[in-house]
Amino acid sequence: LRTLPILAAVFALAASTSLARAAGPDSLVPFNEQEHREVLAGKKGQVVLFNFWATWCAPCRVEMPHLVELAGKHGSKGFRLVTVSADEAEDKDAALNLLREHGVPGPAFIKSVADDDAFINAIHENWSGALPALFLYDREGKLAEMWVGETSTAVIQAAIEKLL
Amino acid sequence: VKSVEGEEVPYSELAGDVTVITFVATKCPISNDYNERMKSIYADYHPKSVKFVFINSNKAELAPEVKEHMASHGFQFAVYKDDGNVVADLFGASVTPESYVVKGGKIVYHGRIDDARKGPVTEHSLRNALDATLAGKAPAKAQTKAFGCTIKRVSES
Numbered sequence: 020l021r022t023l024p025i026l027a028a029v030f031a032l033a034a035s036t037s038l039a040r041a042a043g044p045d046s047l048v049p050f051n052e053q054e055h056r057e058v059l060a061g062k063k064g065q066v067v068l069f070n071f072w073a074t075w076c077a078p079c080r081v082e083m084p085h086l087v088e089l090a091g092k093h094g095s096k097g098f099r100l101v102t103v104s105a106d107e108a109e110d111k112d113a114a115l116n117l118l119r120e121h122g123v124p125g126p127a128f129i130k131s132v133a134d135d136d137a138f139i140n141a142i143h144e145n146w147s148g149a150l151p152a153l154f155l156y157d158r159e160g161k162l163a164e165m166w167v168g169e170t171s172t173a174v175i176q177a178a179i180e181k182l183l
Numbered sequence: 184v185k186s187v188e189g190e191e192v193p194y195s196e197l198a199g200d201v202t203v204i205t206f207v208a209t210k211c212p213i214s215n216d217y218n219e220r221m222k223s224i225y226a227d228y229h230p231k232s233v234k235f236v237f238i239n240s241n242k243a244e245l246a247p248e249v250k251e252h253m254a255s256h257g258f259q260f261a262v263y264k265d266d267g268n269v270v271a272d273l274f275g276a277s278v279t280p281e282s283y284v285v286k287g288g289k290i291v292y293h294g295r296i297d298d299a300r301k302g303p304v305t306e307h308s309l310r311n312a313l314d315a316t317l318a319g320k321a322p323a324k325a326q327t328k329a330f331g332c333t334i335k336r337v338s339e340s
Contacts, residue, residue: 073330075212076332078333107300107302134298135295135298135330136294136295136298136327136329139328139330140328146328147281147328148278148329148331149277149330149332149333149334150330150332150333167333168277168335169333169335
């Protein structure tokens with residue numbers, strides 16, 4: 020009889036763990052300039068927020084759960100969060116673990132480019148490469164907002180809601 | 184800028200014929216990955232009469248922290264505090280680490296130190312720019328970009 024509550028706890032833990040895993044991405048997809056164009060084209064009709072982040076970027080880690088919350092709140096209205104890790108390939112597992120911890124919805128990408136300089140310029144010529152960087156596109160795939168550095172969630176939310 | 188002791192240092196005192204201004208941070212992992220490379224570039228180009236000005240413009244990284252960081256990493260050069268990010272605003276610097284090469288009052292190079300934070304470096308961007316400038320030529324690349332940490336300014340909440 021004593022084992023029953025323990026078993027129940029074990030099952031509950033297993034269920035919550037699998038749920039948390041199910042909410043995060045299974046893998047990180049390589050991402051380059053062309054992928055950026057293709058993802059944008061494929062999501063026409065939706066409001067898309069590209070989040071460029073890295074495991075070494077402290078404000079990015081702070082921002083992530085807020086972005087996940089916005090994705091959950093506005094997903095049904097056509098808002099999509101797309102994360103692109105700027106981590107080096109050797110930090111891929113750490114990046115994936117962080118996305119899983121926060122239950123970040125897919126698709127999840129990791130930059131895979133020959134030259135960061137060309138990649139950064141292709142995303143936006145006025146972007147220095149500083150992280151975090153957010154790029155918000157309207158339903159037509161046109162850039163509506165660009166935020167570099169720490170940005171208030173209220174500001175991001177207001178801009179998303181304006182486009183939905 | 185101010186020294187870590189809090190004394191005002193005019194830019195005219197720091198600048199030379201060729202000057203490298205590099206925005207750095209104490210906490211940014213990318214900036215810290217370049218500590219040894221910055222020391223090595225300083226060691227190679229300071230004897231060639233290149234002046235170096237390292238600047239910390241982050242609002243939360245105060246002079247005592249910058250002083251401790253300089254000492255703990257054995258920097259053979261000074262890092263100056265840019266209170267109110269005035270110098271960062273003047274240069275339009277937004278990321279650490281980020282370098283500017285100035286010759287004759289003009290920015291001849293702006294950007295990364297090299298093209299690989301961790302992996303093998305294939306382009307020594309800052310060294311190439313310095314070699315060209317010292318040879319009296321324009322750097323092949325006047326601007327490059329790399330991922331780094333945002334400079335946290337006083338104007339931000």
